[in-house]
Amino acid sequence: MTNQxxxxxxxxxxxxDFRNENGSYSLTEEWTCPSEIGKVIYGKEFTLDEYIQVEAAYVETIIKFVEESGINSLRILKLSNLNISEEDKKSTLYETEFDELIVNEDMVLSINEIRLICKMVLRNFLGCELYLKDKFFVHFGWDYYxxxxxYVDCLAATQYAQNNRLFVERIQQSPYFFTEEExxxxxxxxxxxDExxxxxxxxxGISLDEYRRIFNLSTExxxxxTFEIKQEQMGFFQKYLKHQMDFNKYEYxxxxxx
Incomplete structure (x- = not known):
């Protein structure tokens, strides 16, 4: 039986409690990004220690949901490597472990690697989603959403999050969720x-298996x-396009x- x-x-x-009737959050003085560390919010400086405490709650909540779902690994989806400058690497939020992990689309992550990737995403050093086909996903939205x-109703993980000052709301569907068919x-x-x-x-007219083959992706x-199309893939895609591909003029x- 297929999981769902x-x-x-x-x-x-x-x-x-501070959402209005449209679901929008009504308090305006809330930090929404780690770049705000050091700023004064509600008359009080937002400190590195406060940030780390909240971040740890997010990361460990993810791990609790993963473990309660009976999962020991996730894949990377929709990877976007942000440009990390030498100045970024001097930040107190940048860790040497970030350099040691080579990240690729469709890569399988262990529990410890999931922790590291989540920290990188929450600190804006990386963008991606995490998933296990038909079983599990994590979507990172803007402003620490x-x-x-x-496929499991994770009651213990929900309680863990609440015990660590996070709020867990049951929703019908993530705004980032959609199926292969959609x-x-x-x-x-x-x-x-020129971008x-x-x-x-x-x-x-192209099957998922054909896409997976041409982009060297797993069956999951x-x-x-988004994937770069290389000139050696032109023969495959040109069959399905009215546009005449020209790699001397365009990037695809x-x-x-x-």
């Missing part, structure tokens, strides 16, 4: 050295996200999402 993600939660540091889905897949192109997209064309990958990328 039947349970989804929004996990945040924001008390839902986090969404977790599982996904639009297309080719986008821009002139070389502005000048054309796009939707792809049809839902083929969602595959995009799969809503």
């Amino acid at each position: 993600i039947n349970y989804q939660w929004r996990v945040t540091k924001y008390n839902p 986090m969404y977790i889905g599982s 996904t639009t897949r297309m080719i986008e192109w821009n002139e070389i050295d 502005i997209i000048v054309g796009d064309e939707e792809l049809t 990958h839902p083929v969602i996200g 990328q595959f995009w799969g999402g809503y």
